[in-house]
Amino acid sequence: MRYGDFTPFDIVLLLQGLGVSLALFVSTALIGLVIGTAWAVIRFYRVPVLMQIVTFVAELLKNSPVLVQLFLVFFGLPAFFKINVTPTEAAVITLSGNSAAFIYVIAVSAIESVGRDQIEAARVFGLTRWQTLRWVIAPQAAAFAIGPLTGLLVNQLQVTSLISVIGVMDLTKVGNILNLRTLKPFLVWTAVGALYYLTAKLVAYAGGRFEKRLRAHTAWRGL
Amino acid sequence: MISVSGLRKSFGAATVLDGVDLEIRQGEVVSVLGSSGSGKSTLIRCINGLEKIDAGKITVDGFDVSKPRELSEARKRSGTVFQLFNLYPHMTAVQNIALAPVEVLKVPRKQAETEARELLQSVGLTDRADAYPSQLSGGQRQRVGICRALAMKPSYLLLDEVTSALDPEMTSEVLSILAKLAKGGTTMVFVTHEIEFARSISSRIAFLDKGTLIADLPTEEFFSDKGMALPRVAQFLSKMRKD
Ligand SMILES: Nc1ncnc2c1ncn2[C@@H]1O[C@H](COP(=O)(O)OP(=O)(O)O)[C@@H](O)[C@H]1O
Ligand SMILES: [Mg+2]
Numbered sequence A: 001m002r003y004g005d006f007t008p009f010d011i012v013l014l015l016q017g018l019g020v021s022l023a024l025f026v027s028t029a030l031i032g033l034v035i036g037t038a039w040a041v042i043r044f045y046r047v048p049v050l051m052q053i054v055t056f057v058a059e060l061l062k063n064s065p066v067l068v069q070l071f072l073v074f075f076g077l078p079a080f081f082k083i084n085v086t087p088t089e090a091a092v093i094t095l096s097g098n099s100a101a102f103i104y105v106i107a108v109s110a111i112e113s114v115g116r117d118q119i120e121a122a123r124v125f126g127l128t129r130w131q132t133l134r135w136v137i138a139p140q141a142a143a144f145a146i147g148p149l150t151g152l153l154v155n156q157l158q159v160t161s162l163i164s165v166i167g168v169m170d171l172t173k174v175g176n177i178l179n180l181r182t183l184k185p186f187l188v189w190t191a192v193g194a195l196y197y198l199t200a201k202l203v204a205y206a207g208g209r210f211e212k213r214l215r216a217h218t219a220w221r222g223l
Numbered sequence B: 001m002i003s004v005s006g007l008r009k010s011f012g013a014a015t016v017l018d019g020v021d022l023e024i025r026q027g028e029v030v031s032v033l034g035s036s037g038s039g040k041s042t043l044i045r046c047i048n049g050l051e052k053i054d055a056g057k058i059t060v061d062g063f064d065v066s067k068p069r070e071l072s073e074a075r076k077r078s079g080t081v082f083q084l085f086n087l088y089p090h091m092t093a094v095q096n097i098a099l100a101p102v103e104v105l106k107v108p109r110k111q112a113e114t115e116a117r118e119l120l121q122s123v124g125l126t127d128r129a130d131a132y133p134s135q136l137s138g139g140q141r142q143r144v145g146i147c148r149a150l151a152m153k154p155s156y157l158l159l160d161e162v163t164s165a166l167d168p169e170m171t172s173e174v175l176s177i178l179a180k181l182a183k184g185g186t187t188m189v190f191v192t193h194e195i196e197f198a199r200s201i202s203s204r205i206a207f208l209d210k211g212t213l214i215a216d217l218p219t220e221e222f223f224s225d226k227g228m229a230l231p232r233v234a235q236f237l238s239k240m241r242k243d
Helices: A009-044 A050-062 A066-081 A087-113 A116-123 A129-166 A171-182 A185-215 B040-047 B068-077 B093-103 B109-122 B138-150 B168-183 B195-201 B231-242
Strands: B002-011 B014-024 B029-033 B055-060 B078-081 B156-160 B187-191 B204-209 B212-218
Touching (some): A009 A050, A009 A087, A009 A129, A009 A171, A009 A185, A050 A087, A066 A087, A066 A129, A116 A129, A129 A185, A171 A185, B002 B040, B014 B040, B029 B040, B029 B195, B040 B055, B040 B187, B055 B068, B068 B078, B078 B138, B093 B109, B138 B168, B187 B195
Parallel strands (some): B029 B187, B029 B204, B156 B187
Antiparallel strands (some): B002 B014
């Protein structure tokens, strides 16, 4: 192997990078989904104190750059609390929190999109608040949320590329390494970009399919 | 028995119900008439606990709807049918009907769905049981709405202008079901603009005028001199008949 040339092994390297990016994307999206939805439920129940905390944290996360949050977690936490944070841990914590904040916003507006008439129809037959949320609000809110959620996830996939700066071996980091070694930036970044593009398209496609299913009968509202 | 006494309800500065007293005993069909804005819907919404009352007392079989603990018992005893149906759009007709029996009364799902199908059959919707609301006509939706209320085996049906969103043909298909229920002894509080129909099925007529119950009479008395002696009633009836 001569220094500077592409080797067949580079394909494996790229795919490994893609794997790391995907794993981070999927895990942080799922964690974000659980946390963001839980926050929305706290708000639905108007839990005192907790609700204010959630609103405050979500506001902070939404209105500061992800890169700054990442640095705060990776450099700030160890310095302040004297705890060790690996690059992967920092990436998972930051991206999960960030996803949670935006998913929270989507979930809240999705819950609010369900008409009063629906909630009244459930309550009047004696369903509890939880049963109303579970059986009447959630399915309709999900159908409403899936579109914006897909958009968010496509964006979150791109955001994962930021974590390469703290040394996580994701797709962008692999691109960086290949670029430095081969000095063929056009080729390298085209390949990397294409992989992100294809993955994003896949996420969008899956979201679209899911949306169609969820919306099959909810397009009609009220009268 | 549904008992309403001294009921007052305001929205902001506007007093919508101003000291209403009304009793509905088992087996009665009481029609509530009154011009638009007189407080009919609000009265129904106070009875089923969708509005908080400001003063007075409402009990359903003795359960006070203002007390959160008793409200759920009160709600098990009355079934509401809405003007705009309020069906759950993501559920089939059967699922719409079976939801509350399964969740609230803890009826096994299989049994609840069988009963839902029987109810649908009784209103002529056997073949629409697995359709979604979006696939049903207005009249069919309201028939599902009635089944949904009946599925809870309520002692009382509360109906708020259940045909006013329907065209005449659909109206008659829904009214014929209500007539059948009335004949079968179902207790109903029936808010309507269908004067002639109200007359044919009601045992009593209550007339609301600007939040006050100015008449509460047996049906035939209401439509005779006794009702006509009240200027507001006479005015209302002549206007409704002209339309
Ligand atoms: N949620 C509400 N907020 C404010 N005003 C209301 C509300 N609901 C009803 N009202 C007012 O109360 C009055 C009676 O309304 P309603 O009970 O719907 O009358 P009806 O059913 O007899 O037409 C109307 O003037 C209406 O504008
Ligand atoms: Mg009304």
